Amino acid sequence: MTKKIKVGIVGGTGYTGVELLRLLSQHPHVQLHAITSRKEEGMKVSEMFPNLRGKVDLAFSTPENAALTQCDVVFFATPHGVAMAQAQELLAAGVKVIDLAADFRLQDTAEFEKWYKMPHSCPDILKNQSCYGLVEINREKIAQSQVIGNPGCYPTTIILGLAPVLEAGLVDVSHVVADCKSGVSGAGRKAEVGTLFSEASDNFKAYGVSGHRHHPEITEQLSKLAKEPVQLLFVPHLVPMIRGMLSTIYVKIKPEALQTDFQKLYEERYAKEAFVDVMPAGSLPETRSVRASNQLRIALHRPGNGDTLVIVVVQDNLVKGASGQAVQNMNVLFGLPEDTGLGHVAVLP
Amino acid sequence: MTKKIKVGIVGGTGYTGVELLRLLSQHPHVQLHAITSRKEEGMKVSEMFPNLRGKVDLAFSTPENAALTQCDVVFFATPHGVAMAQAQELLAAGVKVIDLAADFRLQDTAEFEKWYKMPHSCPDILKNQSCYGLVEINREKIAQSQVIGNPGCYPTTIILGLAPVLEAGLVDVSHVVADCKSGVSGAGRKAEVGTLFSEASDNFKAYGVSGHRHHPEITEQLSKLAKEPVQLLFVPHLVPMIRGMLSTIYVKIKPEALQTDFQKLYEERYAKEAFVDVMPAGSLPETRSVRASNQLRIALHRPGNGDTLVIVVVQDNLVKGASGQAVQNMNVLFGLPEDTGLGHVAVLP
Amino acid sequence: MTKKIKVGIVGGTGYTGVELLRLLSQHPHVQLHAITSRKEEGMKVSEMFPNLRGKVDLAFSTPENAALTQCDVVFFATPHGVAMAQAQELLAAGVKVIDLAADFRLQDTAEFEKWYKMPHSCPDILKNQSCYGLVEINREKIAQSQVIGNPGCYPTTIILGLAPVLEAGLVDVSHVVADCKSGVSGAGRKAEVGTLFSEASDNFKAYGVSGHRHHPEITEQLSKLAKEPVQLLFVPHLVPMIRGMLSTIYVKIKPEALQTDFQKLYEERYAKEAFVDVMPAGSLPETRSVRASNQLRIALHRPGNGDTLVIVVVQDNLVKGASGQAVQNMNVLFGLPEDTGLGHVAVLP
Amino acid sequence: MTKKIKVGIVGGTGYTGVELLRLLSQHPHVQLHAITSRKEEGMKVSEMFPNLRGKVDLAFSTPENAALTQCDVVFFATPHGVAMAQAQELLAAGVKVIDLAADFRLQDTAEFEKWYKMPHSCPDILKNQSCYGLVEINREKIAQSQVIGNPGCYPTTIILGLAPVLEAGLVDVSHVVADCKSGVSGAGRKAEVGTLFSEASDNFKAYGVSGHRHHPEITEQLSKLAKEPVQLLFVPHLVPMIRGMLSTIYVKIKPEALQTDFQKLYEERYAKEAFVDVMPAGSLPETRSVRASNQLRIALHRPGNGDTLVIVVVQDNLVKGASGQAVQNMNVLFGLPEDTGLGHVAVLP
Incomplete structure (x- = not known):
């Protein structure tokens, strides 16, 4: 495979964000395109997360400047509610979405509204284009989906x-x-x-x-x-x-x-x-x-x-329980061997 | 109360031992008489446990030199099996025994032998003179007992x-x-x-x-x-x-x-x-x-x-789950208010 | 000594505050009179700090309701600048002040203003009625002072x-x-x-x-x-x-x-x-x-x-480096043996 | 490069051993040949270090069975003194040696004997065939050496x-x-x-x-x-x-x-x-x-x-201070790009 997957990350200032960056920067088929944070616009990600010094050269950009519609896939490492607000536009541009928050986890929107105190803004996408991203259970459906609700830890x-x-x-x-x-x-x-x-x-x-x-x-x-x-x-x-x-x-x-x-x-x-x-x-x-x-x-x-x-x-909890599972979902979405870029040996002691 | 309780500790080199020393050295009615450790004979307890510097002046002595039969009560902060080997002699001398190990916890000696891989050497004492030392359950019986099996954590x-x-x-x-x-x-x-x-x-x-x-x-x-x-x-x-x-x-x-x-x-x-x-x-x-x-x-x-x-x-686990509970039992055994020397406010943060 | 020292604490929601409460609640000559926190008014201190449950029954009150001028001594466990704003009034009422922040540490007010970005509001008190509260250095002067600048850790x-x-x-x-x-x-x-x-x-x-x-x-x-x-x-x-x-x-x-x-x-x-x-x-x-x-x-x-x-x-750092040292200063101020209420054996392990 | 480096590890039951295994098992040009531990003979390394489950299939073997002379390089993750006892035989067989202990660090054998309480058994090798393995200082000499004294942390x-x-x-x-x-x-x-x-x-x-x-x-x-x-x-x-x-x-x-x-x-x-x-x-x-x-x-x-x-x-301390530096030395010894297999992004948080 020669063409790289162009990846965007929305909201990369939390732990699932930095973990995505750690994993994706070592993934052989990924090109990091943009990472957004309105608050930290212009700051290099490696200034906030010094483990990335020399490894990731990106700076945070605003959502407006990030040109996320040019990506192949966008990860949302954001609070609940952000992904569903942007999913429509991204899907329309042919971009796949992997949400690490809860917007596309619960199939029952009444339950979603009860627990997350907000109405679900795109029940259609949830029902027809998304999948609960637990690969070991839903592998085949994930491969056919546009939007992945990455499971909770x-x-x-x-x-x-x-x-x-x-x-x-x-x-x-x-x-x-x-x-x-x-x-x-x-x-x-x-x-x-x-x-x-x-x-x-x-x-x-x-x-x-x-x-x-x-x-x-x-x-x-x-x-x-x-x-x-x-x-x-x-x-x-x-x-x-x-x-x-x-x-x-x-x-x-x-x-x-x-x-x-x-x-x-x-x-x-x-x-x-x-x-x-x-x-x-x-x-x-x-x-x-x-x-x-x-x-x-x-x-x-x-x-x-x-x-x-x-x-x-x-x-x-940050890898299989969040960012690693999200990358595993990306691999399935793009037809890559599922363990691509995920072969790290656990760190012990 | 003017006369102090003369206390011996057998096997004070573990965590329940040092915790007993911390509590007993601040107890208003206790006189620390001896602490034994065959291996560390002659070493000051404060050399092993520097928190006791300036607070406890005892050195470890051998069981032979400790004159435990002169105590009012002896705590066993030892491995399983030690207390039951010495209980007979201490009781004969009128010394009460508080065992922080398992020798006097299980009433069923068959279960004891199964789990601790040794025969019970004084089933009579266990049955007739000892009590399971959970004060909130057995307060009155404890007050009448000679030997206390201090509960596990x-x-x-x-x-x-x-x-x-x-x-x-x-x-x-x-x-x-x-x-x-x-x-x-x-x-x-x-x-x-x-x-x-x-x-x-x-x-x-x-x-x-x-x-x-x-x-x-x-x-x-x-x-x-x-x-x-x-x-x-x-x-x-x-x-x-x-x-x-x-x-x-x-x-x-x-x-x-x-x-x-x-x-x-x-x-x-x-x-x-x-x-x-x-x-x-x-x-x-x-x-x-x-x-x-x-x-x-x-x-x-x-x-x-x-x-x-x-x-x-x-x-x-080291206080109510072990040494504090043992001191609480001692207070009951000697008719002191139950919280004597146990009024410490928990340390937070 | 029969009469207890009536103590007030300003700003008790931080770690030096809870540590003061731990120490003072076990001090034999202290009566806790009031603890203030404008933000937490009405909340029991033991709700914020569960180690105090059953030990301290006070609730946070506003400075206005705390009647601090009726205290014998007031501890300031506050950010820099608070103690010097209230010192005048308390001294006028004959109340001694122990500040755990920096207001009365630096004798050179120019240095104070440089580092703490605020003018010193009572240089007279600083110069004539306060003392740097390192007892082992300034014991005698402390005993004569109205205001103590408790040293940094x-x-x-x-x-x-x-x-x-x-x-x-x-x-x-x-x-x-x-x-x-x-x-x-x-x-x-x-x-x-x-x-x-x-x-x-x-x-x-x-x-x-x-x-x-x-x-x-x-x-x-x-x-x-x-x-x-x-x-x-x-x-x-x-x-x-x-x-x-x-x-x-x-x-x-x-x-x-x-x-x-x-x-x-x-x-x-x-x-x-x-x-x-x-x-x-x-x-x-x-x-x-x-x-x-x-x-x-x-x-x-x-x-x-x-x-x-x-x-x-x-x-x-929270005891000799802060609250314990403050209590030591209080003991000196009130002519008590210096180690009153400070005899705790260190907790190990 | 198609031929893999055949690697042996002597004494792999410590932390530098498991870290070598973590790094070498992910190194693209390494074939793990043997790992020795007399005490744990026959035990799978992944039983001792569960992070290696599914990643390293080796079992510990005795030095006798390990056929270390067939390796290209042998790492010693052993106590001081082991590497120098085996260096002669390995060098004779054309095997390079990387010692993570101190045998080939100190050039002054009198100092070695003073601090490590043993005579140096191969001062000739130390002087003529070994190099202090701090790549950033001695890169060129390392490339020419047979034995590397991997620096202390x-x-x-x-x-x-x-x-x-x-x-x-x-x-x-x-x-x-x-x-x-x-x-x-x-x-x-x-x-x-x-x-x-x-x-x-x-x-x-x-x-x-x-x-x-x-x-x-x-x-x-x-x-x-x-x-x-x-x-x-x-x-x-x-x-x-x-x-x-x-x-x-x-x-x-x-x-x-x-x-x-x-x-x-x-x-x-x-x-x-x-x-x-x-x-x-x-x-x-x-x-x-x-x-x-x-x-x-x-x-x-x-x-x-x-x-x-x-x-x-x-x-x-376990990577650049020990096992990572050892792999860096191996890369230099075998003419590989120095960062081969060492590109891991640091784990944060």
Whole structure:
């Protein structure tokens, strides 16, 4: 392939933005065309993110000057609501859109409006031209889509963690517990007291117990896989580490499924997936085993050989949980091998 | 009270040992008599633990030289098996024993032998003279006992977190999930690769999923409270912080109990407890809110007002989860106000 | 002493504020009278700082409602400029003032105006009624003063680290290097990107190399001790830890002083100081040895027995470097034993 | 280039070992041939280092079975003394050697024996066939050598930080201060109490003040550059972060050199270097700006435009300070573009 993919990034001043730049600047088939930030217009991205010094020479431009309609694909690393406001114009120009925010995740616009406190401005695009960008579930539909709703970080771990048993109908969907733990970078690069080092370090807490925006996204996808409504208890927690996410999922095995070889089920389901690693039975995955890589690892446990399956899933929330997954989606959209530019070995220690 | 309690500590080179020294050296009614470590004989404790410089003048002595039988009480901050080997002699001399290890926790010696790989050497003392030292549950029996089995850290959070609903019979005991997270100090001060800074920092993992020594201790106590066997799924995790423990407990409310005011139940159950703080409904307790203090805080949640109660419990694993609780037991044993020497305000930030 | 000191705190929503509350709520001779925050009026301090739950029952009040003139002493845990605006009125009412900001640190008001970009509003008070509150240097003058300028955190370590050799005239004052490292809490509880967990964790950097507000404060005091101008190179660095400060100070010994027993000099200079610990020769002080305590520890090194003295100093920046020192000043102001309410053993691990 | 370099690694169970594997497994011209560990024979490297799952399929073999003489190059990621014991045999077989330990760093064998407590077993090879592997200083000689002594981590920062001014003779070499700070991974993957998470986290300390093995290595190289003996005060400190090293270097400018444009001097000296980034004047380099990359960044400061030059240098101690530099040396040895396989963008946040 000789022609490079011309890429634009809208809103590159957050962590998913800098992570996109890290990944895309090392991608062999990408040409970085523009990155926008109205507030930082003219500043070199490497001034804000010194890891990019000598690697990315772009400066932030305004959306007006960025000529995004000349791109092949535009990533939105923005707050919710931005992508849907610009999607129409970009699609009209033949540009594909990958939104790392929530505009194209929830298929149910009523749920979207409830959780994100804004009406959905392009339900038509959502319904007819977009796809929920979890490649391991929707690979073929993604390849045909114009707009990708890149999944949330928590949803990625829970959906991939449960897909094999839900697809096969082996567990009780009336009481699924997902106890999830995320590194602080998931909260973004906003100046807020709660995520200051002196508040979040040497500390651990739950949050969003009474309701989290990812909840409807997860249950919508889980229910689709299960072909029936899934009742999910989802409690996220904040871990004093920068990157990484671990979800511990508890499901009851249906009485008639107690003889299932779950290990084999998972290994077969994900045998061809480059980024899903089903670890040997009894493994204890660690978030550092995926740090700065697009891998997601799953381990299965069945304590006391009882009727509960404990599924432990790890990923880097900024890579497989955000920017890496977005690049994986781009690869699918443009017919590239899915792991192009995503072969990084995780950084350990 | 003029006469001081003469205190001995066996095995003070670990984290529960130094924490005992921190607390006891500030306790108004304690005289530190001896601290033993065969390996470090002659070394000043403040050389090993520089926070004690100018505060504790003791040096480590051998058990032989420590004259422990002259103490009023001896704390064992040792590996499992040490306290039960010395209990007989100390009791004969009228010395009370507080064991921070597991020798006097499990009432079922078969379970003890299964998990700790050693026979129990004094089942008589265990049965007739000892008490499980969870003051909020066994206050009166503790006051009459000679030997205290100081509870494990995880058990403390789970038992106190569930006691009100188990005592009242309000929840389904056939499927209780306790997803627990501990700071690294819980693993002790042993030189091991797994708890090196470069391994444990910026990382998160589950461990002991297929079985943890605290599991039988917890179920034994929970079942006693519930007056029926409790089925517990217990998954501990390691958090990159030094101190702190948070347990997220999920229980199904019995259909006939759905109208219960759980907040009120908990507030009343713990109204007189100095060290159990039932936070306002909807609170999100943080481990730092109890750092270096003997407080344990509980918050109740009922997501979507459904049939699952989510109980979040925090404590400092080295204080209420170990050495602070041991001092609390000592206060009860010697008829002191329970919070004597334990009034420290948690250190935040 | 039966009558308690009635204490007010202006601006208690930062880290020095909560640390004052932690210390003062455990001080046996203090009655907390009021704490002000215009922005948080009516909120309980324990809602903002959950470590204070059950320990401090105050709510924030406006300065107008706080009746600060009824206090015996008012602490200012505010930005620069606030204390000097209110000092006059408080002094007129016979209230003593302890300012944790910079208003009463620099004796040279021109320097103050240069670094803090505001005119000094009460140079008379500064000159005639205030004292630089480093007790180990100015104990007697402090006892006679109405207003205390509580020292900055960096200055405390450098001045106490150098006082013995400067007072004795033993080192070359033309080239003093102080390479200092501070935990992140020194940057305060302001919402800023630079001190977010995801920015400051797993990272190390220098800052303020071209000029830091503490520089003139330090040189003013050092020059006073040396009785000649001291040329100081001062480079602060940010350490990914919450509390703690370590200063490594390099000075050349004067040729005629090469035979000095510096260890003895320091031990004698600080022999009676409760909060200055001169460690044995060759010690390597750690910040955790003073965590949450008012201790400051000093160790001396003379690599290769050469002509350079390396002085290593540690303190907790929020205690001896701020709020603990302020309470120490209060004790002196009110004739209490200096260590009253400041006997906490450092928290380790 | 079609033929791959056949690589062996001796002693791959430490952090420099796993980092070599991370880098070499992504290097386009490398074939991993063998990795040895007598203790872990037969274990897959990806079992020990889960980041390598799916990336490196090798298992540890014994030195006997590894057939290292069939390699083109062998890296020694071993304790001191191992490489020199095997160098003779490997050289005889035409295999090049890159030692990440100290055997071929010090040219002065008496100094080697003093600091490493063992005689040097092959002074001939050291003298005639080896080179100190700091590419930016010795590029041409490295290309002609059979054995590379890969520089220590601290030396790399200090030598590259000072080379331009020493080569030009612009500073006073009688009093150079290097105050250095390292992440904990520099201490290796040995099970030791001092580097446990609960000891090293939330803590900061100096170490090796009275003498550190890197001291003679640094002064030997600095003196060679300066063509006169350099007097260095070197104090290393331990930072609670995994990776990263920052050195703050203080030198006095010679009176006759006060007009020098140091910024320009450094920019020109390193203009062609791929891995040395001279940042704009006034920059404040952060260790995270080089995390997991082979970059080293330098910033110059001259506080108050005085006679002291403050040079701040950052690198990742495991990459440019160890394994990345070793790969850079391999590239030079085999005539590859120096940045082959070393183009990783630093991971931020």
